Amino acid sequence: MSDKNQGDPPKELDEKNASSDPSSQAPVLNPWGQDIVADDDYQRLCEEFGIKFVQELEIPYSMFEKNRFLRRKIIYGHRDFDMIVKAIQEEKPWAVMSGIKPSGAFHLGTMMTASEIVEFQHMGGKVYYAIADVEAYVDNGISFEESFENAVDNLADILTLGLDPKEAYIWLQSREQLVKDMPFEAGRYVTNNMMKAIYGDREFALYIAALIQVGDILLPQLKDQVMPTVVPVGIDQEPHIRLVRDLTRHFKRTNVDPKTGKEKSRPLFKPAATYHKLLPGLDDIQKKMSKSNPNSYFNLGDDPKSIRKKMMGAFTGGRRNREEQEKLGGVPEICMVYKLLQIHFQPDDEKLQDRYLRCRGGMLCGGCKKEAAKIILDYIADHNERKKAFIPIAQEILSRNE
Numbered sequence: 001m002s003d004k005n006q007g008d009p010p011k012e013l014d015e016k017n018a019s020s021d022p023s024s025q026a027p028v029l030n031p032w033g034q035d036i037v038a039d040d041d042y043q044r045l046c047e048e049f050g051i052k053f054v055q056e057l058e059i060p061y062s063m064f065e066k067n068r069f070l071r072r073k074i075i076y077g078h079r080d081f082d083m084i085v086k087a088i089q090e091e092k093p094w095a096v097m098s099g100i101k102p103s104g105a106f107h108l109g110t111m112m113t114a115s116e117i118v119e120f121q122h123m124g125g126k127v128y129y130a131i132a133d134v135e136a137y138v139d140n141g142i143s144f145e146e147s148f149e150n151a152v153d154n155l156a157d158i159l160t161l162g163l164d165p166k167e168a169y170i171w172l173q174s175r176e177q178l179v180k181d182m183p184f185e186a187g188r189y190v191t192n193n194m195m196k197a198i199y200g201d202r203e204f205a206l207y208i209a210a211l212i213q214v215g216d217i218l219l220p221q222l223k224d225q226v227m228p229t230v231v232p233v234g235i236d237q238e239p240h241i242r243l244v245r246d247l248t249r250h251f252k253r254t255n256v257d258p259k260t261g262k263e264k265s266r267p268l269f270k271p272a273a274t275y276h277k278l279l280p281g282l283d284d285i286q287k288k289m290s291k292s293n294p295n296s297y298f299n300l301g302d303d304p305k306s307i308r309k310k311m312m313g314a315f316t317g318g319r320r321n322r323e324e325q326e327k328l329g330g331v332p333e334i335c336m337v338y339k340l341l342q343i344h345f346q347p348d349d350e351k352l353q354d355r356y357l358r359c360r361g362g363m364l365c366g367g368c369k370k371e372a373a374k375i376i377l378d379y380i381a382d383h384n385e386r387k388k389a390f391i392p393i394a395q396e397i398l399s400r401n402e
């Protein structure tokens with residue numbers, strides 16, 4: 001496969017990381033757990049993990065325009081995202097990689113990264129999307145057959161959100177040999193202490209699933225071409241980013257030079273990452289969305305009456321009573337109703353800004369919730385109607401992986 005037209009991996013990055021030690025002092029986050037990260041924690045976690053702030057980057061306005069997660073500051077942190085900005089400016093190829101664990105219906109949490117990759121695709125990145133059926137088996141005991149059914153449904157949702165399958169490569173972990181081989185390949189450079197330092201003491205199968213994910217993240221460069229790759233994540237997924245960035249230096253891509261007939265090896269780019277704010281529980285901003293608490297989330301396929309009820313019971317940034325609300329205004333920054341519109345359901349910036357100002361100006365939460373519930377239910381009804389046409393397309397894409 002030709003790898004012409006690419007920028008060279010920045011050498012200093014590879015060298016800088018050559019002596020990195022993932023068993024260093026950073027705290028342990030559990031990517032499979034239910035740890036809550038409050039808005040106040042992002043700055044501290046960025047400092048502890050050495051994550052840089054997006055606001056310190058010089059990003060041209062034309063890029064903000066195409067990505068509402070950057071524009072609305074839902075993405076706040078990054079590692080090496082400047083490489084992606086450079087690739088866009090120089091019109092060189094770059095990739096965005098993400099994935100989904102097919103453990104059930106599409107919900108507000110899975111919708112976040114799915115929508116992000118669609119926005120990154122609008123910015124010109126080729127999408128690489130992993131269906132993490134091995135992780136679903138290891139973490140949740142879900143069979144590959146059941147995962148496949150869920151995956152078709154999930155992929156149809158992503159296509160409905162706007163993913164262009166012609167500019168995307170989508171795979172099931174259990175059927176992608178390069179990915180399945182990665183625990184053996186990367187395992188040569190990994191010790192038990194290293195995994196413990198990054199993930200804490202976990203079942204061995206979860207360590208293996210993490211190594212499979214290394215294969216997912218490096219796949220764009222190992223399968224197609226050496227190019228900058230960005231992985232949009234929440235801070236809870238930071239352990240996976242640390243692991244893959246540490247292991248990348250052990251991998252190279254070898255091509256035969258068509259002119260000389262000799263083999264030529266190139267180091268890979270260390271994967272970049274962007275970090276988005278996590279969506280807390282609908283009913284309690286201090287807790288994470290969790291299947292064990294049905295009031296904390298909803299799926300796009302849920303009964304509209306149930307979604308409406310959850311919206312009306314959502315945690316808001318409203319004051320203690322009408323008088324205070326009218327005098328002081330609400331606090332949209334801590335309101336789940338506002339967050340849902342900001343992240344998912346209000347694509348129009350002006351309408352979102354209008355709600356922000358009306359809230360600050362003393363709008364009452366009851367009326368606001370009713371309006372928001374209508375916007376959200378209309379969006380979901382339209383989504384589900386359009387999704388029907390994408391089911392056979394999703395089925396066909398995933399069957400190519402057999």
Ligand code: SF4
Nearest residue numbers: 317330335359365368
């Ligand atoms: Fe949230 Fe609306 Fe109440 Fe403001 S008025 S706090 S946006 S529900």
